[in-house]
Amino acid sequence: AQSVTQPDIHITVSEGASLELRCNYSYGATPYLFWYVQSPGQGLQLLLKYFSGDTLVQGIKGFEAEFKRSQSSFNLRKPSVHWSDAAEYFCAVGPFSGGYNKLIFGAGTRLAVHP
Amino acid sequence: GAVVSQHPSRVICKSGTSVKIECRSLDFQATTMFWYRQFPKQSLMLMATSNEGSKATYEQGVEKDKFLINHASLTLSTLTVTSAHPEDSSFYICSAQPPQGTEAFFGQGTRLTVV
Numbered sequence: 001a002q003s004v005t006q007p008d009i010h011i012t013v014s015e016g017a018s019l020e021l022r023c024n025y026s027y028g029a030t031p032y033l034f035w036y037v038q039s040p041g042q043g044l045q046l047l048l049k050y051f052s053g054d055t056l057v058q059g060i061k062g063f064e065a066e067f068k069r070s071q072s073s074f075n076l077r078k079p080s081v082h083w084s085d086a087a088e089y090f091c092a093v094g095p096f097s098g099g100y101n102k103l104i105f106g107a108g109t110r111l112a113v114h115p
Numbered sequence: 116g117a118v119v120s121q122h123p124s125r126v127i128c129k130s131g132t133s134v135k136i137e138c139r140s141l142d143f144q145a146t147t148m149f150w151y152r153q154f155p156k157q158s159l160m161l162m163a164t165s166n167e168g169s170k171a172t173y174e175q176g177v178e179k180d181k182f183l184i185n186h187a188s189l190t191l192s193t194l195t196v197t198s199a200h201p202e203d204s205s206f207y208i209c210s211a212q213p214p215q216g217t218e219a220f221f222g223q224g225t226r227l228t229v230v
């Protein structure tokens with residue numbers, strides 16, 4: 001069955017430290033992979049996406065992610081975290097039957113940033 | 116990027132009443148829209164796929180008579196929570212997909228509280 005696993009429910013890092021958020025997926029074909037960020041009480045903002053091509057994708061706000069097919073992973077990274085990065089991060093995979101881009105989301109990782 | 120507007124952002128209603136939530140694509144036509152529900156500190160769960168001019172497709176376990184979806188135009192989908200009960204309190208988020216698009220854009224969400 002298709003699924004997305006984000007092993008870390010909660011991560012705390014110091015401002016300026018590097019960050020890696022893990023995402024593993026189970027999908028029957030070549031996936032479309034997404035990372036979204038959600039601030040409290042807000043909708044989702046797309047950070048980056050992978051459809052094909054270069055497995056290292058660059059996103060907004062200094063984030064990047066690497067698609068590793070052999071590991072079924074799409075981990076999100078940032079070299080230096082800012083206090084404003086504190087939020088909930090969701091990894092998602094699609095598309096699904098009918099040609100629609102509906103997504104399955106992971107459980108999310110809540111990021112806290114210490115000054 | 117494309118903009119999806121969701122209204123209202125917050126609503127409080129009495130148990131037994133119905134509530135309508137609107138999802139509009141402001142600068143593109145959306146043949147397909149998706150409705151998600153998010154419980155506190157949990158991930159987004161797809162409720163239904165809304166197709167312009169046809170019936171919505173509901174995910175397993177979602178009551179179609181409870182959550183009425185109408186997609187009457189290419190820029191508007193509505194979700195009506197009928198006979199709302201406190202357990203329907205949740206964060207509802209819509210997303211819209213442009214024709215031939217490979218990415219869905221999310222609204223800012225609606226916080227529904229049933230008292």
